[in-house]
Amino acid sequence: MSNAKIGLVHLRRINPALNMRRYYTLSIQPTLFGGTSLVRHWGRIGTSGQSLIETFDAAEDADGALARLERSKRCRGYVDP
Template sequence: MYHSSIQLDVFPTDVQMRRIDPARNMRRFYRLSVQRDLFGRASLVREWGRIGFQGQMMVETHPDEGKAITALMKLAAVKKRRGYVDLQRSLI
């Protein structure tokens, strides 16, 4: 029997969102990704700014990947309430 060591991704580890409102001259992006650092901890990397320009970045360290993904999902929910949409959905 074949045993695969590949785990299916149930929770997102990378989210890309944008908010465009021409009436307010607003064109923003927001990216969230969970990555491992050199010490084995999980880091939540947040990037945001105006589309077409270099944005800002902030890195939060978490003791494990589960807590980093939980933080990612909470931040994504907050951004969706503020009008951001997932980039994958907006392109379809």
């Protein structure tokens, strides 16, 4: 079994002047075959948005990818709700 941390990050970016209301969610989930998946979900607040799932063999790789994406989104103005 994988040693992945079950991670969950919710971020929002709201700017009324630009009519911008976005969300970005990152989560780490185990797969059925012993790997780890990084699930990304994003879109405009109030919509169903889009999703992308990346699968990693090593839990550390998924944790690293989550940390990189979270850092990137925070640099672009996303904050905790």
